[in-house]
Amino acid sequence: MRPFELTAPATLEAALAAPGTFLAGGTTLVDLMKLNVLTPRHVQDINELPLRGIDTGDGLRIGALERMSDIAAHPGVYPMISRALLLSASQQLRNMASFGGNLLQRTRCTYFRDVATPCNKREPGSGCPAISGANRMHAVLGTSERCVATHASDVAVALIALDAQLRLVSAAGSRTVELAEFYRPPGDSPEVENDLRPGELITEVVVPRLDWAARSTYVKVRDRQSYEFALCSAAVALDIRDSRIVDARVAVGGVATVPWRLGAVEAALRGASVTPAAFEAAASVAADGARPLSANGFKVSLLKRTVVRALLELTEGDR
Secondary structure, eight states: OOOOOEEEOOOHHHHHHHHHHSSOTTTTTTHHHHTTTTOOOOOEEESSSSSEEEEEESEEEEEEOOOOHHHHHHTSSHHHHHHHHHSSSOHHHHOOOOOHHHHTTOOOOOOTTTTTTTTTSTTTSOOGGGGGOOOOTSOOOOOOOOOOOOOOSSHHHHHHHHOOOEEEEEETEEEEEEEEHBBBTTTOTTTOOOOOTTTTEEEEEOOOOGGGGGSEEEEEEOOOSSSSOOOOOEEEEEETTTTTEEEEEEEEESSSHHHHHHHHHHHHHOOOSSSHHHHHHHHHHTTTTOOOOOSSSSSHHHHHHHHHHHHHTTTOOOO
């Protein structure tokens, strides 16, 4: 780890006035600093800023500094969000990690985290060895010729399904951004992962009210049940009336470069009966556009099976 200056601003205004890298839980930032993947000269500890609170009055508003474990335990949080958080990392990490920081965590691609190897995300133009190398954990959706790394956050998948928004603040003012528009697929610029501008800070996550999201779940498939990142995951919410699906929200993780909304699956589910056959039919289009690599072709079928599994778990009492 390289030397850096650490400060702890007492107010939001002070934090935004001085340039630097923001530190909340530190569960990603400190790791990457130890590996010299990130080498900030000035780090601001923002844990004393007033960016906490969970408001369920009309929809859901969560302060960016709320800890993952506290959000997961809150009774007013939609089940898919709570489950996504509980299936993330370990209890110790969930106790430390901030909500805003989780949404900004960097990929777990081993090439990105190893400064001895090329990586277009870390050093633009240096290459992407994962395309022809060790790529079992990598993406099959949203990839480009320059990057195939998956997005690491579990809860971002649930939030994408729920049309969540981010409240962003800088010295120049504030703005609200749809989370689905915040993340950027790699394209020709994999080093630009999101729409966060220099000096901006996530202050709040806003989830619009969706009463039927009380019927929702998050399924995560991984190599082991303890602390591990997803091979594939699915966040699903269903509005069911008279044994028919009126509306649906479906998003997946572990298979794409950004949290991936499955609009075609949602459309196929609307009006369908609550049956395994209908779920199989809807999931058949889940992997449309997939571009598997040498070692991750299994994710195409795994993606479809994971969506079906989430739908079956969610409707067990309706069939």
